[in-house]
Amino acid sequence: MNRIVFTFIAALGFVPALGQHSSAQDDPLPSWEDGAAKKSIIGFVTKVTEKRGARFVPPMERIAVFDNDGTLWAEQPFYFQGFYVLDRVRALAPQHPEWRDKQPFKAAIENDMNTLMASGLQGLIDLVMATHAGMTTEEFGSTVKDWLATARHPKFNKPYTDLAYQPMLELLAYLRTNDFKTYIVSGGGIEFVRTFSEEVYGIPPEQVIGSSIVTKYKVQDGRPVLVRESKLDFFDDNEGKPVGINKFIGRRPLAAFGNSDGDFQMLEWVTSGTGPRFGLIVHHDDAVREFAYDRASIVGKLDRGLTEAPNHGWTVVSMKKDWKRIFPFEPMK
Amino acid sequence: MNRIVFTFIAALGFVPALGQHSSAQDDPLPSWEDGAAKKSIIGFVTKVTEKRGARFVPPMERIAVFDNDGTLWAEQPFYFQGFYVLDRVRALAPQHPEWRDKQPFKAAIENDMNTLMASGLQGLIDLVMATHAGMTTEEFGSTVKDWLATARHPKFNKPYTDLAYQPMLELLAYLRTNDFKTYIVSGGGIEFVRTFSEEVYGIPPEQVIGSSIVTKYKVQDGRPVLVRESKLDFFDDNEGKPVGINKFIGRRPLAAFGNSDGDFQMLEWVTSGTGPRFGLIVHHDDAVREFAYDRASIVGKLDRGLTEAPNHGWTVVSMKKDWKRIFPFEPMK
Numbered sequence: 242m243n244r245i246v247f248t249f250i251a252a253l254g255f256v257p258a259l260g261q262h263s264s265a266q267d268d269p270l271p272s273w274e275d276g277a278a279k280k281s282i283i284g285f286v287t288k289v290t291e292k293r294g295a296r297f298v299p300p301m302e303r304i305a306v307f308d309n310d311g312t313l314w315a316e317q318p319f320y321f322q323g324f325y326v327l328d329r330v331r332a333l334a335p336q337h338p339e340w341r342d343k344q345p346f347k348a349a350i351e352n353d354m355n356t357l358m359a360s361g362l363q364g365l366i367d368l369v370m371a372t373h374a375g376m377t378t379e380e381f382g383s384t385v386k387d388w389l390a391t392a393r394h395p396k397f398n399k400p401y402t403d404l405a406y407q408p409m410l411e412l413l414a415y416l417r418t419n420d421f422k423t424y425i426v427s428g429g430g431i432e433f434v435r436t437f438s439e440e441v442y443g444i445p446p447e448q449v450i451g452s453s454i455v456t457k458y459k460v461q462d463g464r465p466v467l468v469r470e471s472k473l474d475f476f477d478d479n480e481g482k483p484v485g486i487n488k489f490i491g492r493r494p495l496a497a498f499g500n501s502d503g504d505f506q507m508l509e510w511v512t513s514g515t516g517p518r519f520g521l522i523v524h525h526d527d528a529v530r531e532f533a534y535d536r537a538s539i540v541g542k543l544d545r546g547l548t549e550a551p552n553h554g555w556t557v558v559s560m561k562k563d564w565k566r567i568f569p570f571e572p573m574k
Numbered sequence: 575m576n577r578i579v580f581t582f583i584a585a586l587g588f589v590p591a592l593g594q595h596s597s598a599q600d601d602p603l604p605s606w607e608d609g610a611a612k613k614s615i616i617g618f619v620t621k622v623t624e625k626r627g628a629r630f631v632p633p634m635e636r637i638a639v640f641d642n643d644g645t646l647w648a649e650q651p652f653y654f655q656g657f658y659v660l661d662r663v664r665a666l667a668p669q670h671p672e673w674r675d676k677q678p679f680k681a682a683i684e685n686d687m688n689t690l691m692a693s694g695l696q697g698l699i700d701l702v703m704a705t706h707a708g709m710t711t712e713e714f715g716s717t718v719k720d721w722l723a724t725a726r727h728p729k730f731n732k733p734y735t736d737l738a739y740q741p742m743l744e745l746l747a748y749l750r751t752n753d754f755k756t757y758i759v760s761g762g763g764i765e766f767v768r769t770f771s772e773e774v775y776g777i778p779p780e781q782v783i784g785s786s787i788v789t790k791y792k793v794q795d796g797r798p799v800l801v802r803e804s805k806l807d808f809f810d811d812n813e814g815k816p817v818g819i820n821k822f823i824g825r826r827p828l829a830a831f832g833n834s835d836g837d838f839q840m841l842e843w844v845t846s847g848t849g850p851r852f853g854l855i856v857h858h859d860d861a862v863r864e865f866a867y868d869r870a871s872i873v874g875k876l877d878r879g880l881t882e883a884p885n886h887g888w889t890v891v892s893m894k895k896d897w898k899r900i901f902p903f904e905p906m907k
Binding site for chain 2 (some may be wrong): 447464488491
């Protein structure tokens with residue numbers, strides 16, 4: 242076909258334009274390999290959006306929920322919010338001389354991870370409350386933003402917000418183009434995730450669900466504030482995820498995306514609804530480009546989900562095989 | 575001007591078309607009298623939506639919050655959810671012979687309002703839990719829907735869902751036309767309000783915030799459900815309203831609409847933000863077309879708000895003077 246004839250036919254829309262740039266425009270998921278995972282996603286979206294199709298779902302009901310840690314951004318060697326806690330303990334230590342001899346604060350200051358882990362759940366809660374409570378919501382938000390602007394990931398030496406997964410960013414955009422409302426449903430702190438969700442994922446704060454501590458309304462010197470208190474309000478993980486989804490959204494989403502057993506009940510709840518539903522698990526099996534972990538991991542353990550995914554019809558994504566690149570800063574494979 | 579010339583000019587868009595139907599199309603708030611209240615609403619919306627204006631607010635940040643009882647629909651002689659509680663107690667009474675001799679159930683069954691009121695807060699909580707807990711979220715939702723389809727208001731003899739205020743329906747639509755996201759922030763039950771919010775107000779379930787009881791995730795006979803438990807989760811009134819707004823929305827709305835002192839802190843929180851803000855109180859002063867009540871009322875008491883509105887710059891709407899009609903079924907005044 243000569244160039245002029247081709248251009249003419251292309252202009253009529255009969256053939257896709259050539260070139261890598263143009264084909265990326267046509268392909269909504271350019272960082273996904275053409276395999277079963279990508280096919281299942283596009284098949285599902287096509288099915289529920291075809292106006293005269295038997296499985297058409299009106300735009301108002303198109304809701305997709307995403308876990309954050311390990312699903313939208315990395316979570317190793319530890320949840321990034323955990324690094325925030327440790328950095329804040331060290332930053333606040335000069336104002337708290339008593340921490341020098343008090344565990345688990347001493348271990349946090351000295352970066353003694355073994356003692357820290359041995360302090361158990363109560364130790365972690367003590368650290369979280371010392372760094373997340375006793376301030377207004379505005380003060381907390383701006384402290385997190387300052388930290389995100391300067392902190393660097395220990396392996397990649399990049400800001401944590403650079404460690405969102407490129408294929409998942411494309412998936413979020415693809416779903417929104419198809420009139421899905423995209424939500425985060427995180428075991429992490431709701432107000433922590435909200436500080437970056439809009440900028441990094443295009444997800445506004447009102448579409449972030451997460452764990453929370455109690456806040457209290459007070460008028461201080463004539464100025465109303467919300468003060469964060471040292472008391473758990475809601476733990477948005479495991480069985481908490483469907484509870485949180487029902488509380489915040491009030492209807493069952495069409496699609497759920499997770500990576501660990503903390504997402505099992507969310508996936509189970511979403512995909513057991515009537516009509517077309519979609520469940521997907523991101524499997525971390527790329528030790529070279531990211532991290533490889535599943536059944537035996539402490540952070541982001543994926544055991545039951547991996548075993549039961551086939552019974553539920555959930556798509557399991559191999560980061561190694563299904564993703565051409567993992568982070569936006571990487572070149573395409 | 576002869577008819578043909580007029581039609582030609584009108585077709586070019588130079589003059590508005592004549593007739594009541596068309597002028598209603600031009601006026602976004604046709605049930606509002608042309609007075610200070612209407613002017614303040616339109617002035618605020620114009621200010622924040624004018625692209626090159628000094629007070630322009632991007633669409634993403636345009637959030638408006640509305641109280642429900644007494645602001646979007648009526649609340650006298652008692653909150654409509656209270657009638658649901660009483661009707662449900664009576665409907666369930668045959669399965670609970672023990673209620674015949676047990677207060678406050680006996681009083682509810684016998685419609686003995688004095689004894690019922692004397693049972694105090696704990697009595698009311700007992701009735702709410704007996705009618706709102708011990709079932710799945712789906713069962714609760716469908717029971718409420720069945721009730722709304724058949725129950726009638728004691729004064730107006732209309733379904734409760736017919737008792738939404740026409741001027742407020744126009745206001746919701748006007749704000750949405752101007753890219754506002756409209757939320758309900760109700761002291762009433764979140765799952766109760768969600769059963770009708772989309773149909774009556776065009777507000778989807780994920781934009782309803784309200785009081786809640788604890789729900790628990792369970793897999794029953796292989797089917798995941800959320801079971802409603804006899805335990806308060808969150809009380810979304812007074813100081814709870816800004817807390818609920820921050821929890822669900824995560825940013826401060828631009829505008830708040832209420833009618834009672836239960837909305838005071840919501841109005842205070844919203845209108846004390848930086849940049850353009852708007853607060854409005856609906857004052858029930860029309861005993862003929864609706865009800866007249868304020869400082870001395872048990873239901874929907876408005877005392878502090880009425881006193882302090884001028885200091886905060888809040889618009890106070892007189893239902894009698896500012897609204898041409900109150901309910902959609904009424905003719906225009």
